[in-house]
Amino acid sequence: MVTNDTTAADPTQAWADAIALQACLWLYPLYEMARMRAATATRRDAQGRFADADPGSTKRWVNTFIHARRLLGAGGSRVVTPNNDTLYSNAWLDLSRGPVVIEVPDTADRYYVLGFLDFWTNPFAHVGRRLNGTGAGTFLVTGPRWSGAVPAGMTRVAAPTDHVWIIGRIMVEGPEDVPAVNALQDGFRMAPLAAWARGERIAPDVVDTGLDPKAPRDAARFVEVVGRALRENPPPAEERALLADAARLGLDGGLAGDVPRLPEDRARRAIERALATADALLDLGDSGETVAARGGWSVPLVLGESFGHDWHRRAVVARRYIGALASAEAFYPMAHADSAGRALSGEHRYTIRFPPGGEPPVDSFWSLTMYDSRDCMLVPNEIERYRIGDRSRGLVRDADGGLTLRLQHASPGPALEPNWLPAPEGRFYLCLRAYQPRPELLDGRWRAPDIVRGG
Structure with missing residues (x-):
């Protein structure tokens, strides 16, 4: 029998290491959600009130929307790989105090979605154009232990955990469209059910997140943060058995x-x-x-509304793509290399050609966005163009009706500039966003065109 020297020397530590790796992968999303709540829940509400007068406080507002009022440009984001297609809305819910009511306006067929994540990062529900249409509506979000009657005229959204993150997106045609979207944002309102019954439409609560999101992570901090998250958002019944092993390391929150x-x-x-x-x-x-075989593209993980028992996939998404929508809502192929597997760089020129009828198959819209590999942010450029896609004006079609996009640092000249996505001088990567993708995109029957290097 072959044995590992470390295991033979200290089998108890090897056993502890094995338990720890399983537990850390299982619990990884809880730590990241707690960190993101501390980082993104707002200190100041829509009325300008602070959750706590102490600037160093870890208290934040919950059960209220906070809206981004302008499109992100170069250097304008706190998150990596930001989009330039939508305006974001953000809300953290605390349902332990009771249900929360959300009112959405009529968006007149404009794409929008509210993506709901439970505290284990499952994208368990979506409210928006794909599933609910774009008419006005009222939704009741309930926690796992609530058992009351849903008021007339409301649609229930049942959350698996008491703490929920909502990330909303509303499609923007371009900078000139921002005021119209700002007006729509004002129609998204939220309040606890008890306050709603009193006629209040904005009634935020305060939660102490209990942590500094910028503090370094170590074992002690992981145990503390995950312990609290477990107590507030216990695992589903079928996963409770995992707590026994995790408890041997103190990773059970006392449960x-x-x-x-x-x-x-x-x-x-x-x-x-x-x-x-x-x-x-x-x-x-x-x-x-693998990337070269796909023309330079990495195929994204296909996400449903629950990860089930696939804790590795769940942890990957929590680390790299936290806040992602279910794939039926949006699908994001990415590329860091060309069709020969070489890193993308502004030192070269590239083309991506969609044949006639071969653009991404979607029921809403698609776009291609470029990012500087140094900071994962949008690329500063003189024409302030950060994405190109089916809503871009003035695109020049090929003679056969196809569409060739040009990716390079310098302008390709006036005749080709409408199809130009400006690149930085150095390394970059691409994200192809497809909203309401059709089945042939999700199952691989449609594949993004090769990224061809020209010089």
């Missing part, structure tokens, strides 16, 4: 009861190693050969 626990120093060493291993595992990407 597992009387379980034998490893000495703290041994448990913390195992957790530190597991977190390092998990980070490396979750950062693994496609091989160069």
Whole structure:
């Protein structure tokens, strides 16, 4: 029998390491959601009131919408790989105090979506054009233990956890369209059910997030943050058995009861190693050969409304794409290389040609956006063009009706400039966003065209 020297020397530590890796992958989303709530829940509400007078406080407003009022441009985002297609709306819900009512306006067929994530990062519900149309509506969001009657005229959205993140997106045609979308944003309103019954349409609550999102992560911090998240958002019944092993390392939030626990120093060493291993595992990407075979594109994970028991996939999304919508709502192929597997760079010129009738098959809209690889942000350029797609004006069609997009640092000249997406001088990557993708895009029957390097 072949044995690992480390395992033979200290089998208890090896056992602890194995438990720790499973537990850290399972619990990874809880840590990231807690961190994102502390980072993105607002300190100041729509009336300008602070959740706490202390600037260093970890208290934040919940049960209220906060809207981004302008399209993101170069240097205008706090998140990586931002889009230039929609205006965002953000809300964190605390349903432990009771249901929350959300009112949405009539958007007159304009694309919008409110994506709901439970605290385990499952994109469990979507309200918007795809599923509900674009007429006005009122929705009641309830927690896992609520059992009351849904008021007349409301549609229930049942959340698996008490704490929920809503990320909303409303399509914007361009800068001139922003005022119209701002007016629509004002029609998205939210209040706890009790306040709504009193006629209040904005009635935020305060939550103490309990952490600094910029503080470094270590084993002790992971145990503390995950412990609180578990107590507030317990796992589903079918996963409760995992708490017994996690409890041996102190990763159960006190929910597992009387379980034998490893000495703290041994448990913390195992957790530190597991977190390092998990980070490396979750950062693994496609091989160069695989990317080249797809014309330069990496195929995104296909996401449903629950990850089920696929904890690895769930952790990958929590680390790399937290806040992602279910794939039926939006699908995001990305590219860091050309059709030969070579890194994309502004030192070269590239073309992407869609044949006649071969543009991304969607029921809403699509766009191609470019990002500087150094900071994962939109690329500054003199014409302030950050994306190109089916809403771009003045696109020049090929003689056969196809569409050739040009990706390069310098302008291709006046005749070709309408189809130009400006690149930085150095490395860049692309994101092809497809909203309300059709089945042939999701199942692979449609494939993005090759990214061809020309010089």
